[in-house]
Amino acid sequence: MVIAIAQTSHACSVPVFRYALEHWPSDPFELIVFHQGPITPAQESELSSLETIDPSKPANITTTRVDLASEPREEWKTLAAMIAGKPLPHLMLRFPLSSGRPQPILTLSLAEAKTRPALWDSPARETIADRIGQGESAVWVMIESGDKAHDDATAALIDARLEYLMSVLSLPKLDELDIANGLVSIPESDLRLDFTLLRLSRNDPAEQTFITMLLKTEAGLEKVRDPIVIPVFGRGRALYALVGDGIRPETIEQAATFLIGKCSCQVKEKNPGNDLLFATDWSAQIKAGALTDRELPTLADLTQNIPVTTHPTAPGPIESPRPLWPWLILPLMLLIPAHRFFRKS
Numbered sequence: 001m002v003i004a005i006a007q008t009s010h011a012c013s014v015p016v017f018r019y020a021l022e023h024w025p026s027d028p029f030e031l032i033v034f035h036q037g038p039i040t041p042a043q044e045s046e047l048s049s050l051e052t053i054d055p056s057k058p059a060n061i062t063t064t065r066v067d068l069a070s071e072p073r074e075e076w077k078t079l080a081a082m083i084a085g086k087p088l089p090h091l092m093l094r095f096p097l098s099s100g101r102p103q104p105i106l107t108l109s110l111a112e113a114k115t116r117p118a119l120w121d122s123p124a125r126e127t128i129a130d131r132i133g134q135g136e137s138a139v140w141v142m143i144e145s146g147d148k149a150h151d152d153a154t155a156a157l158i159d160a161r162l163e164y165l166m167s168v169l170s171l172p173k174l175d176e177l178d179i180a181n182g183l184v185s186i187p188e189s190d191l192r193l194d195f196t197l198l199r200l201s202r203n204d205p206a207e208q209t210f211i212t213m214l215l216k217t218e219a220g221l222e223k224v225r226d227p228i229v230i231p232v233f234g235r236g237r238a239l240y241a242l243v244g245d246g247i248r249p250e251t252i253e254q255a256a257t258f259l260i261g262k263c264s265c266q267v268k269e270k271n272p273g274n275d276l277l278f279a280t281d282w283s284a285q286i287k288a289g290a291l292t293d294r295e296l297p298t299l300a301d302l303t304q305n306i307p308v309t310t311h312p313t314a315p316g317p318i319e320s321p322r323p324l325w326p327w328l329i330l331p332l333m334l335l336i337p338a339h340r341f342f343r344k345s
Contacts, residue, residue, distance in 0.1 A: 030063075031061055039089065056281060125210055129285060136192065154229075154247055161252045
């Protein structure tokens with residue numbers, strides 16, 4: 001009992017952003033395909049191509065097919081009512097059940113899905129995953145308002161504040177027990193306090209699914225027309241949104257301080273934030289980032305500081321040591337005459 005209490009009271013010293021990357025797997029989103037009766041061979045071919053995921057870029061998503069002609073359970077009926085009158089097959093993308101957000105992120109027909117980029121991948125998400133994999137603490141995603149002057153001023157404020165925070169804040173010192181217990185896979189020297197900004201245009205067709213997803217992480221965000229900033233960290237987890245006049249130095253600092261602070265609660269669901277849909281091998285990103293910024297030593301680096309042993313009085317090779325046996329025999333030779341003298345006397 002004492003040991004259990006001690007373990008419970010031990011606060012994790014690993015920063016939130018790093019603990020999230022190593023220990024908080026992203027919960028699966030759900031893609032529901034509603035259809036009525038058998039799917040035609042042509043539809044099957046189109047659906048299969050949409051559902052296929054590149055094994056090298058696994059996505060946190062599952063696919064469920066619901067035949068409305070076979071008495072689906074009540075949950076499916078409720079969701080199907082949202083797409084009543086729309087052409088089937090029809091697709092619906094939902095947040096993970098753990099999010100507590102039952103409303104769909106988007107719905108689209110099979111024809112619409114064919115012309116849309118992959119739901120689980122986009123250039124912005126690839127950039128975010130790459131930056132986090134390189135060791136950045138978080139990527140601050142800014143959804144622009146469309147007003148260039150307003151967007152530029154907001155971006156300048158964020159950049160300046162993040163630059164300042166990176167110069168005055170510091171990461172917590174890792175506890176040796178946390179290192180020994182495998183709570184962090186890289187040495188303390190490789191942890192980086194590093195924030196960057198990524199701007200997204202609301203009109204970018206390649207990012208429509210991602211932007212819609214971000215705007216659905218909190219109620220009311222879809223109606224906001226001011227710039228919105230959402231820090232993304234860990235394995236693609238959105239912290240919370242800073243909106244319009246709420247994007248101030250103090251609110252930026254509050255979010256940054258949480259991200260780099262000690263992970264006081266190691267249970268993901270008890271921390272703020274929402275998982276996002278990414279097609280990324282996060283395990284590979286963690287391993288790749290461990291040596292990204294560390295330059296490997298060259299042969300010259302390894303040998304230039306090796307001390308060279310020389311003779312104290314004469315340069316060059318050290319002479320072989322002289323044998324000790326003459327010094328051991330000499331005392332014996334001196335003892336023999338003394339022994340004869342004492343016998344005669």
